[in-house]
Amino acid sequence: MSVSEIALAEGPTANRRGAEFRRGLAASTPMLLGIIPYALVLGAQAAQRGLSVVEVPLMTGLNFAGGSEFAAIQLWSSPPHILLIAAITLLVNSRHFLMGAALAPFINHLPKRQVFPALFLMCDESWAVGLADARHRAATGMRPAFSLAYYLGAALPIYLAWVAFTTCGAALGPVLGDVGKYGFAMAFPAVFLVLLRGMWKGFAAARPWLVSLVVAALTYLVVPGAWYVAAGALSGLVAAWFLAGET
Amino acid sequence: MIDPMTVLAILAMAAVTYLTRIGGYVVLRNRTLSPRATAVMEAAPGCVLISVIAPDFVSRNPADLAALAVTVLAATRLSMLPTVVIGIASAGVLRLVIG
Numbered sequence: 001m002s003v004s005e006i007a008l009a010e011g012p013t014a015n016r017r018g019a020e021f022r023r024g025l026a027a028s029t030p031m032l033l034g035i036i037p038y039a040l041v042l043g044a045q046a047a048q049r050g051l052s053v054v055e056v057p058l059m060t061g062l063n064f065a066g067g068s069e070f071a072a073i074q075l076w077s078s079p080p081h082i083l084l085i086a087a088i089t090l091l092v093n094s095r096h097f098l099m100g101a102a103l104a105p106f107i108n109h110l111p112k113r114q115v116f117p118a119l120f121l122m123c124d125e126s127w128a129v130g131l132a133d134a135r136h137r138a139a140t141g142m143r144p145a146f147s148l149a150y151y152l153g154a155a156l157p158i159y160l161a162w163v164a165f166t167t168c169g170a171a172l173g174p175v176l177g178d179v180g181k182y183g184f185a186m187a188f189p190a191v192f193l194v195l196l197r198g199m200w201k202g203f204a205a206a207r208p209w210l211v212s213l214v215v216a217a218l219t220y221l222v223v224p225g226a227w228y229v230a231a232g233a234l235s236g237l238v239a240a241w242f243l244a245g246e247t
Numbered sequence: 248m249i250d251p252m253t254v255l256a257i258l259a260m261a262a263v264t265y266l267t268r269i270g271g272y273v274v275l276r277n278r279t280l281s282p283r284a285t286a287v288m289e290a291a292p293g294c295v296l297i298s299v300i301a302p303d304f305v306s307r308n309p310a311d312l313a314a315l316a317v318t319v320l321a322a323t324r325l326s327m328l329p330t331v332v333i334g335i336a337s338a339g340v341l342r343l344v345i346g
Contacts, residue, residue, distance in 0.1 A: 027327070029328070030327045030328040030331040030332075031331075033331055033332075033335065034331065034335075051253065052248045052249065052250075053248075054248050054249055055248075055249060055250070055253050055254070055257065058249075058254065058257055059257045059260065059261075062257060062258070062260075062261035063257065063260045063261045063264050064264070065264045067299075068260065068264060069260075072256075072260060079250075079252035079253075080252055080253060080256040082252070082255055082256045082259050085256050085259065085260060086256075086259040086260060086263050089259075089260045089263045089264055090263050090267065093263070093264050093267040093268075094267060095267075095295045095298075095299070096264070096267035096268045096270070096271065097267055097270045097271040097274075098271060098291045098292070098294075098295055099271060099292065099295065100267075100268060100269065100270060100271025100272040100273075100275075101271030101272070101274070101275040101288060101291070102271070102288055102291055102292045103271070103272065104271060104272045104275045104276050107272065108276060115272065116269060119265075119268045119269050119272060120265060120268060122268050124296075124299065128292070128296065131292060183314070183335050183336070183337075183338030183339030183340075183342060184335055184338075185311075185338065186303075186311070186314055186315070186318055186334035186335050186337070186338035187331050187334060187335050188300065189300040189303045189315060189318060189334065190318045190321070190322065190330045190331045190333070190334030190335070191327065191330075191331060192296045192297075192299065192300050193300075193318060193319055193322035193330070194322045194325075194326070194327050194330050194331075195296060196293055196296055196297065196322075197322050197323055199292060199293050205289075205290070206293070208290040208293070208294055209290070209293045209294055209297045211294075212293075212294040212295075212297045212298045212301070213297045213298070213301050213304060215298075216297070216298035216299075216301030216302075217301040217302070217304050217305045220301055220302045220305060221305055228298065228301060228302065229295070229298045229299055231298075232294065232297070232298030232301055233291070233294045233295045233298045236290060236291075236293075236294030236297070236298070237287050237290065237291060237294060239290075240286055240287045240289075240290035240291075240294070241283060241286075241287050243286070244282070244283045244286035244287065245283065
């Protein structure tokens with residue numbers, strides 16, 4: 001096979017990947033609106049707690065899980081209590097187990113050298129759009145249902161924005177004041193609500209969600225800390241288990 | 248600029264977080280799930296999403312609750328970007344109006 005033949009053979013695939021990547025980029029844009037203000041706030045709070053402009057991107061670039069970083073910063077002391085911070089990180093991020101499990105059937109066909117780096121970029125947003133897209137493609141008969149290029153197109157801007165804007169927040173912290181007061185906080189629930197609408201399969205299938213919502217909300221009101229995510233998610237799963245036995 | 252204990256704490260966080268990210272995939276990859284377990288796994292993503300945003304449903308700020316109602320309504324009819332813009336705008340405006 002000559003070079004031009006190889007180019008011809010690979011051309012359409014490369015084009016398709018490029019188009020899929022751009023489709024992912026487009027999907028990430030509305031989410032950046034919600035992520036950037038959060039990133040600035042986290043960076044500013046981390047700077048207040050004594051983390052330097054080098055340590056903040058080290059944390060947000062290696063850990064890349066906003067909820068656990070907010071929680072860790074609240075608990076930060078000098079020197080930091082490493083076991084406590086690791087335990088809180090595990091608690092806040094335990095939802096990743098469920099997320100990875102939900103994604104597993106869709107990424108099983110991919111080689112591990114692609115899966116393990118791709119999972120590093122799995123955050124609430126990239127997972128949700130990646131899974132929603134895979135389910136949508138599966139429903140329309142497309143194989144493979146999971147588009148890695150789409151997922152990376154959605155995940156990479158989120159990662160880069162998170163690291164870049166937490167660093168900006170750490171550098172500019174004292175100037176910014178309270179970014180949360182302008183209404184940007186609503187971007188996060190807005191994204192999630194649209195994703196839930198996409199997963200909607202009728203009221204009966206959504207009953208575990210209702211259980212999760214009620215239990216998570218009550219736990220949030222009664223128990224301090226991030227327990228509400230674990231409590232809400234687990235009670236919804238228990239409800240799904242019992243409801244599945246009905247039929 | 249860089250404190251060794253801080254770096255150690257960050258590395259501990261990063262290791263724990265990455266394990267949570269690959270855990271679900273590594274453990275459930277080659278399993279065939281029962282119908283009941285499949286039902287649970289199908290409900291799981293929605294359960295996690297709704298749990299993460301549950302605090303917004305019990306906000307003590309009436310402006311945020313009203314904005315959430317507007318956002319829920321938008322989410323049932325519109326695509327991602329208009330819903331996010333409406334959510335942010337309604338929260339910003341309602342906070343100014345209601346306080």
